[in-house]
Amino acid sequence: MAHNQYQLLKQRRFLPFFLTQALGAFNDNVYRQAIIGLLFYLGVSPEQRTLYTNLAPALFILPYFLFSATAGQIAEKLEKSKLIRITTAMEIAIMSLAAVGFLTQSMTVLLVALFCTGLQSTLFGPVKYSILPAVLHPRELTGGNGLVEMGTSISILVGMISGGLIFKLAGDHGPVVAATAIVALAIAGNLVSRAIPRVEAGAPDLTINWNPIPESIAVLRLAKKQPAVRNAVLGVSWFWFIGTVLTSQLPTYAEVNLGGAETLYIFALALFSVGTGVGSLLCEKLSARTVEIGLVPLGAFGISAFMLDLYFARSGLAPVTGLGVTGFLQQPGSARIVLDLVGIGLFAGFFVVPLFALIQSRSPKREMSRVIAGMNIQNAAFIVLAAVLGIVVQRFLGWSIPQVFLALAIANALVAIWIFTIVPEFLMRFLSWVLVRTLYRLRVQGIDHVPDEGPALVVCNHVSYMDALILSASIPRPVRFVMYYKIFRIPVMSWIFRTAKAIPIAGAKEDPALMQRAFDEIDAALADGEIVGIFPEGALTRDGEIAAFKSGVERVLAKRPVPVIPMALRGMWASMWSRRNARAAGGTLDRMRVPRRFRAQVEVVVDAPVPGAEASAEGLEGKVRALRGDAA
Template sequence: MASSAPPPAAGGLAEPAHPNQFALLGQRRFAPFFWTQFAGAANDNLFKFAFTVMVTYQLQVAWLPSSLAGLVIGALFILPFLLFSATSGQLADRWDKTRLMRLVKNLEIAIMLIAAWGFVQSQVPVLLLCTFLMGLHSTLFGPVKFAYLPQVLNERELTGGNGMVEMGTFVAILLGQVAGGLLVAVPGVGPSWVALGCVGVALLGRGVVQFIPAAPATDPGLKINWNPFTETVRNLRLARQSPVVFRSLLGISWMWFFGAVFLSQFPSFAKDVLHGDEQVASLLLVVFSVGIGVGSLLCELLSRRHVEIGLVPLGAIGMSVFAVDLYFASRGLPASAPQGLATFVAQGAHWRVLADLALLSLFAGLYSVPMYALIQLRSQPTHRARIIAANNILNALFMIASAVLAGALLALGCSIAQVFLFVGLANAVVATYIFLLVPEYLLRFVSWGLSRFIYRFRVQGDQHLPTQGAAVLACNHVSFIDAVLLMAASPRPIYFLMDHRIFRLPVLGTLFRLARAIPIAPQKEDPVAYEAAFDRAAQVLREGDLLAIFPEGGITRDGQLQPFKGGIVKILQRAHEDGLAPPVIPMALTNLWGSFFSRIELRGGEPAAMVRPFRRGVFNRVGLNVGPALSPEGLSPELLRAQVAQLLAPASAPT
């Protein structure tokens, strides 16, 4: 599948390079958008939580029992995501995104003015209507939010930008709920203060959105289909056109399923299992939100500022491990009278529970942010917002399913801790299934781990790696894991043309088959396989993907750069016949010779690899130097070899 990448910035806003994701908060293309999203998420939760507390503790409404209030409010808020996400995705592709965000914020002010009257007059039906309308507000904002980021951030900024938005959203949710609970509880004037707070935050969001620069429509000629049902089906079909994107949507929706189970059960978990009061329930929410925020921010650091989906399996593993441990940490707690916050945190057994929650949510942040970034990067810009709308539809369905499943398990007599255990184990099964369906996640996880925990891998010149379109990557061949290291260096998938004998290795062979590497045999040995390999290589370039070759034709036996064979010329000739002129990117792996996966001279024998595991210690420094693209016109093996040799020259001495 061809990969697309966004331009550095939209609307002509060329921004300088920045050291990390926090520097985005000083740039106009990101900061006003971040605070607009922050204010919207805070207001949603200020309103919903204050309303829930009011009908639970302050008003007696016969037709809305307090035990059902939270469920009804939550269902009304989610319902618009099911009904109108498809329409909102079309609007975000059809219109200038900044214009749409301003209209949505105008709508928020109108809704909050109605809600203010409902709070002051204690009109529950009016507030229920506003709950539905605020869900509509969030439905309209969701697709434009995630489609805006890849339009103004480049590939190296996308993970950090998503991490900042994810962190900000959960902090805003936390602050909104805390503010809603505190304001509505003020004796005598609580509802009035909530009304002022909701309108004030809406006005603040509308003021900030005015500073977001223009983000032109990506499909201005789109004809809007106002039928939400047929458009929902169409959006889901559109998402299914790319298996990687669609299965990533399912992966994100599963994360919301997973998280919704925990968030919905926090009050009961705090009361019935941990024997804590309302402050303890709030503490669980704080810990969960902080964990999500920290995990989201860690993504940029761990991914070296690329879209690194290798973090997704790591996140899934952590989610399962700490969900299961939460069951064991909480099942043996002795019964007691309701404990306040100070009493609760003074007991050592409770710190394990809090640590499990913090780490569980941290790994959920590591899981979700790269998936969002991948969807944004791999979706075609013309219908990116509709893909995000399909994601919102699936998210809503999965969250409803989570409520049904949790309710069924509790009705069958399971404890809340057992529900957490079940979801933790189910997460392991679902994650394994997704990673087998989309091996790219597993491959990236292996390459990410190898390049950080076995080697200290440094890439220089990675700005020369093309972010879109077909290209041929030509690299020296030093070890059996060269392909894995190249995977770690590129944010895009790479298809490798590799010696057929490497597929016979027990573990690496399986890995390369998962990576859909193309086996090639010498023409004299197997002419059919030889031609089939070049046919497949030509197909990769026609589809706009990256093709990597090792022109030496085999792993070096003495650490020196060997002569390049003529396969590169044949690949470029086939591309020319197809009307293509893919650039050739010279690359050089450095300081890898003599490591465990490379050959080494043995006394009295042939050079051998994968012997003496610690012959160079641990965390070896290795590198990859990437050179500027070469034109395929007139490129010879000798000229390409000279370019690779030049990239090797500065690193010829051990580092």
């Protein structure tokens, strides 16, 4: 497993795929911008150019509605590297047809090829995202998706610039240069794809239903089967809605509101794209290499904050016109606009990368490509809706572009609140992420011992009221923690624990009925393939030492002998929320003092799983003691 996302760029399991998808995105945008360049080269009327700018996106997006369901089934049934080679070979054929269109200067041929390009992208989409969980470790998913999103954003930007420059720089040789470039890029993509190692099909025995209508309904249902995945898919579609509204307004916004020429639009788009790329790359660092959906609320509200500020930064027309990039940067208030565009992109990266990682980590392997296909259908619908609403509010309601941005900022905040209300796990993880990253400097060792799937029991020493949150932030899979019912009821924290489906427990003498319910819930969770976390000491340590493990863990394993993962918390005794600073007050939470060293360094250390049939309370206690050592 790679120690950070950048090491993936040196490994064959990831690099050829990364380059293939980047070359594909680059070539698509070279092609589309070169068509616009040809229109200017031919001197067609503004009305004809407007017809193209409206027709071209529709032709490109139409295959997503028609063929996504079929594409998802094919991606499920075929070995994935073979399918990628097939789609890149299709790209060579399509770009050869487009080359004929450039050489003959036939817009009909070019538009037919554009539709075929949309078809090829539709086929590539499901395999693009379903291949990552097959070749990456769960702790690499966020970093891998971050690299893919960064590569896509930068490839789109550079492709638009390169395609737009072809006819400006090549002059009369523009059609030949455009034709040569797109075919050469398609061939390069196919050659690189041949280095992608074999990745087995998710469901090789799947029978393909070629009727797109019922199968489209079926894949949409698959995408909505699990609440967390359903809302992650909705979040990704909303990301495309925001991106479509923003990027479609940028050309006119750069001219009318920023006072710039064509180069200023490219500059504004570059700021957004670079921001998205940087935000995507930062996700791995901020999430501590887990699938941290707590970043999603941060991204959503960050987008709204910067978009709101963009409205106030320039709500009217530009005071000066005809500005290049340098001239714009010299204008008062330009730095604020630059910061807002980068900030929107940055938080968009925080928003979308964890959503992709969540979809990949929570979807069954046999259904993942079809879930992605369902997502692509919904994405296409949101893109069309964004384009239609953009036209309606401006042409019929008379909104200015800054007013569109203001409305989008408000709508984004409301949609985010709605999603997080429906699935409070997003907001719960955000609060957990903020608490853990604010109060501690967390280091994790050996977390790869946690199995990627299947039931397991986590046992750990119990030092502070924050232990469950610390472990949740360290373990890449959701964990059902068993905790003393009085801790479960701590104000504010209780909402987090309930949302995380923690299991409250009491002693046999305190509440035997609650204790029995807890053991029944533990067994049901393990039966469903979940991870359950137990603190076998039964209470917080009062002196920093590990107490004897109680027999409850043996009672769980006697009924269901699942693998047991020993873990140890180091450094928590000296941190906030332990009883070290509360002993003089009788151990009460409300009298604890802030420790002398804020943001203490704490560690989570993990050992290899112990077979459930061989585990005992005494043996597990010894392993946890050895893991913790002297670092109380």
